[in-house]
Amino acid sequence: MNSPEIIQLLENLKAVDESTRSQATAKLWQLWFEQKGELGLELLKRAQFLLESGEVEKAEKLLTKTIKSYPDFAEAWNRRAVLYFTQEQYEKSKGDCERVVQLVPYHFGAWHGLGLCLTALGNYYEAIGAFRQALAIQPHALINQKLILECTALLN
Template sequence: MKALHKFLNRIVAAVLSLLLTCAVVGAQDSAKLDDLFARLQKAGAEEAGRIESEIWIEWSKSGSPAMDLLLQRGRDAMAVGDNLAAVEHFTALIDQAPDFAEAWNARATAYYNLGDYGPSISDIAHTLTLNPRHFGALSGLGAILEETGKPERALEVYKAALAIHPNLEGVLDAVERLETTAEGQEL
């Protein structure tokens, strides 16, 4: 009986050690992202592009090589235009890692590419619930709103994305285009 207690104590100690390590790594990752977002606010266009790439790298880390592989397979499928296969990969990823925001965002993009705006918006909502600073998800939502004839709401969402990433490529042009259209309607 004593041997069993010692064994269980060692397991508990090992699990606690692992959890504390994960918490420290998670805090470091969060601190790294906080730093990247702070730098993004002050960056010029060229530097912002480099910082954005670093943010996407951080967002793409699931913490599991198997989950990272599913993410990559889905992205590879999208890259060759096989969005149905991409949805399958991302769905498998979400089933295994439902708290991984980038899985939801990637599937939202695949659904968008398929023209399935309802599921895309649903996945964007999951993404933003898990990661409120996800400027990519906001940008995608803005595009869907614009394409479905809701320019005022699209403009609001695009501006929210720019509040996070002031140099977000494509979104600056969208805001200018929508503001110019709105001004023309007011005349």
Template sequence: MLDDLFARLRDATAPAEMEALQDGIWQIWLSAGHPLLDKRLETGIRALSADDYGLAIREFTFLIETAPDYAEGWNKRATAYYLRGEYKAALRDVRETLRREPRHFGALSGQATILRMLGDARGALRPLLRLEQLCPAWPGLQLQLRSLRNGLGEDLG
């Protein structure tokens, strides 16, 4: 099912269609596959919404320790670290997310954002190019790519 949604996302051009496909993918990703893990994920997401990043990190760490192959546990903890300003920890968790789910568009987008914030334009370009392979019509993607390429100038060769 996930492969089919990604195949359709790659060809989608209408914003409403892309949003519906992304929502379907998120529904799959947001299921940890066990009621206890789903509850901990939900608690962590609520903590993120309440700006309680410490609690969120503890909940997502529990997910990671209990189900280390569950990519979304890593992605959510990366988000919590990012929001808390711990960019290196966030990047580590993004890398773990992408090891488990290389198509994770949220992690790719987040990785590009953090790398750009840290002044690594060339590094930010890589995840955006991967995102372009997943969904060339991703809103704002072409503008971001053009901006990064222009900033790199002749270095792109």
């Protein structure tokens, strides 16, 4: 996933022009979701539908099965991290976020999610580090700047 296209998209995340940044952000998410083709995308959509329908256990089982079938499918790990986070299972979510950033070190969404998990667990120093990683990739993402400030305030 370190193609010339990805390198250009990562550069575009740093652009002054908001439209350029938005397009790069959307394209990266698209690439992550479509990493395993139509089948992978369909599995993620099905899991999201189950989650939105309140069938959390079924969504978790589908994502876990998807991860077992495609252990390098970063977005399946990320979707399960989101599911765990919404269920306040912060340690599990943290572990999945860590796996995502091992697979895709420039996954700003997983770095952000990792920061949220660490914040929820009271690990503010580590959370600041994760938000800084997200910010290094997406420097105009004001939410990460805000969260760094909030975590810094919680250290005092």
